[in-house]
Amino acid sequence: MEYIILSLILLAIGIYGLVTKRNLLKVLMSIELIAAAASMNFVVFGSMIGDQLGQVFFILALSVDTAVTSVIIALVLIAYREHRIIDVWELSKLKKS
Amino acid sequence: MLTYEVVFAAALVISAFLALHLDETIYAIISFGAALTLLSGLYFLMDAPFAAVFQLIVTVGAVAVFFLASEMLTPKKGSSQKTRDKILGLLVASALAVVPIISDLHVEVFSNSHDYSFAMALWEYRALDVIAQSIVVLTLALGIVMVLRGKGGK
Numbered sequence: 001m002e003y004i005i006l007s008l009i010l011l012a013i014g015i016y017g018l019v020t021k022r023n024l025l026k027v028l029m030s031i032e033l034i035a036a037a038a039s040m041n042f043v044v045f046g047s048m049i050g051d052q053l054g055q056v057f058f059i060l061a062l063s064v065d066t067a068v069t070s071v072i073i074a075l076v077l078i079a080y081r082e083h084r085i086i087d088v089w090e091l092s093k094l095k096k097s
Numbered sequence: 098m099l100t101y102e103v104v105f106a107a108a109l110v111i112s113a114f115l116a117l118h119l120d121e122t123i124y125a126i127i128s129f130g131a132a133l134t135l136l137s138g139l140y141f142l143m144d145a146p147f148a149a150v151f152q153l154i155v156t157v158g159a160v161a162v163f164f165l166a167s168e169m170l171t172p173k174k175g176s177s178q179k180t181r182d183k184i185l186g187l188l189v190a191s192a193l194a195v196v197p198i199i200s201d202l203h204v205e206v207f208s209n210s211h212d213y214s215f216a217m218a219l220w221e222y223r224a225l226d227v228i229a230q231s232i233v234v235l236t237l238a239l240g241i242v243m244v245l246r247g248k249g250g251k
Contacts, residue, residue: 002200009197024170054148055215
C-alpha cells in the first residue's frame with residue numbers, strides 16, 4: 001500500500017510538470033515520471049505475489065515507454081529545426097497562424 | 098524506523114520534484130537522473146534485480162539523450178530563477194517526501210505465490226508479448242529514422 005502512495009506522489013509530480021511547464025524537455029521529463037510511476041506498480045504487485053511476472057511486465061512497459069520517448073524527442077528536434085522554438089505555448093500559437 | 102527504502106523513497110520524491118522545478122536545464126537533468134537511479138535502487142531493495150538493472154540502463158540512456166538535447170536546444174543564458182523560488186521548491190519537495198518517511202515502506206508478500214522464474218515468465222508465459230513488442234519497437238525506430246530523414250532532406 002505504501003508503495004502505491006509513493007507511485008501516486010510521483011504521478012502527481014509528473015502531472016504538475018505537465019500542466020505548469022512550457023519547455024518541451026520538461027514536458028518530456030514529466031511524461032517519463034508518469035510512466036515510471038505507472039510501471040513501478042508492476043514491480044510492486046509482482047513482488048507482492050512473489051514471482052517474476054511483474055518484472056517481465058515492467059520490462060515490456062519500459063521498453064515501449066523508451067520507444068515513445070524517442071518518438072517525442074524526434075518531434076522536439078523537428079519542431080526546433082523547423083521553427084526554432086521548444087516552448088509548448090509558442091508551438092500551439094503556430095496552429096492558429 | 099529509517100530504513101534504506103524510506104531514505105531512497107524520500108530522496109526519489111525530492112529529486113523528481115526538483116527535476117521539474119529547477120529552471121537550469123543541466124541541474125534539472127542531473128536531478129532527473131538521480132530520481133531514476135534511486136528508483137532503480139528501490140527496485141533492487143524490492144528484490145527485483147532484473148527491473149533494477151533494466152531501469153538503470155534506461156536511465157543512463159535517457160540522461161545521455163537529455164544532455165544532448167538540452168545542449169542542442171537550450172539557449173545559453175544565465176539563470177533567471179530566484180533563490181527564494183529554489184528554496185520554496187525544496188520546501189515543497191521536502192513536504193512531499195514526508196509521506197514516504199512516515200509510512201513504513203515494505204512489500205507484503207501474499208501466500209498465493211506462483212513462483213515463476215524470470216526466464217520462465219519471460220519466455221514461456223509472455224513470449225508472444227516479447228515478440229510482438231520487439232516488432233512494435235522496431236517499427237517505431239524505423240518510423241523515427243524516416244521522419245528525421247524526411248524532414249532533413251527538405
